[in-house]
Amino acid sequence: EKDKExxxxxxxxxxxxxxxxxxxxxxxxxxxxxxxxxxxxxxTNCSPTQDCLSSPEFLDHVTKVMLVIDAAVSHLDDLHTLEDFLLSLGKKHQAVGVNTQSFAVVGESLLYMLQCSLGHGYTGPLRQAWLNMYTIVVAAMSRGWAK
Ligand code: HEM
Incomplete structure (x- = not known):
C-alpha cells in the first residue's frame, strides 16, 4: 500500500x-x-543509434511501452486483470525475437529513467516499489514464452 502510493x-x-x-x-x-x-x-539501416531513436516507428513502440506501464499503474489494485493481455504481449515479443533475459535490462533502464527524472525523489523504497510492480508485469509477459 505504501508501494502503491x-x-x-x-x-x-x-x-x-x-x-x-x-x-x-x-x-x-x-x-x-x-x-x-x-x-x-x-x-536496421540507421546509424548512428540516435537516428534510430527518433524514427516514428521507434517512438511508436516507446509510446506503447509507456501505455502498458500506465495501465499497470492504473491497475495496481487488480494487476491480475492484465494477465491475459500481458501473456499475449509476451507471445508477440517471443515472436519478434526478444529473449526473456532482456527484460532484466529493460528493468534496469526503467530504474535509470526514474532516477534521472525524480532526482532526490528516487529513494530506496521507491526503487523497490517500482521493481516489484515491474517484476509482476514481466513475469506475466514471460509466461507467454511457455507453451
Ligand atoms: C511490440 C520489441 C519491450 C510493449 C513490439 C515489437 C517489437 C518490440 C519489435 C513489434 C513492432 C512494434 O510494434 O513496434 C521490444 C524489445 C523490447 C520490448 C526489443 C525490449 C527487450 C517491451 C516492453 C513492453 C512492450 C517492456 C511493455 C511493458 C509492446 C507493445 C507492443 C510491442 C504494447 C505492440 C504489440 C501489439 O502489436 O499488439 N515490441 N519490445 N515492449 N511492444 Fe515491445
Missing part, C-alpha cells in the same frame, strides 16, 4: 510526459544492450 505519486508527473521519459529509458536500454536495436526491423 510511491508508484502513483511518481507516475503522476512522469505519466504526463510519457514519450520523452520512454526515450530516456530506451536510449539507456540500447546503450546497455545494443543488439536489441536489431529486433526493430524498421531500424
Amino acid at each position: 510511491l508508484i502513483r505519486g511518481s507516475w503522476e508527473s512522469l505519466g504526463k510526459n510519457k514519450v520523452p521519459h520512454g526515450v530516456v529509458m530506451f536510449s539507456r536500454l540500447f546503450e546497455l544492450e545494443p543488439a536489441l536495436l536489431n529486433l526493430f526491423h524498421y531500424n
Whole structure:
C-alpha cells in the first residue's frame, strides 16, 4: 500500500510526459544492450543509434511501452486483470525475437529513467516499489514464452 502510493505519486508527473521519459529509458536500454536495436526491423539501416531513436516507428513502440506501464499503474489494485493481455504481449515479443533475459535490462533502464527524472525523489523504497510492480508485469509477459 505504501508501494502503491510511491508508484502513483511518481507516475503522476512522469505519466504526463510519457514519450520523452520512454526515450530516456530506451536510449539507456540500447546503450546497455545494443543488439536489441536489431529486433526493430524498421531500424536496421540507421546509424548512428540516435537516428534510430527518433524514427516514428521507434517512438511508436516507446509510446506503447509507456501505455502498458500506465495501465499497470492504473491497475495496481487488480494487476491480475492484465494477465491475459500481458501473456499475449509476451507471445508477440517471443515472436519478434526478444529473449526473456532482456527484460532484466529493460528493468534496469526503467530504474535509470526514474532516477534521472525524480532526482532526490528516487529513494530506496521507491526503487523497490517500482521493481516489484515491474517484476509482476514481466513475469506475466514471460509466461507467454511457455507453451
Ligand atoms: C511490440 C520489441 C519491450 C510493449 C513490439 C515489437 C517489437 C518490440 C519489435 C513489434 C513492432 C512494434 O510494434 O513496434 C521490444 C524489445 C523490447 C520490448 C526489443 C525490449 C527487450 C517491451 C516492453 C513492453 C512492450 C517492456 C511493455 C511493458 C509492446 C507493445 C507492443 C510491442 C504494447 C505492440 C504489440 C501489439 O502489436 O499488439 N515490441 N519490445 N515492449 N511492444 Fe515491445
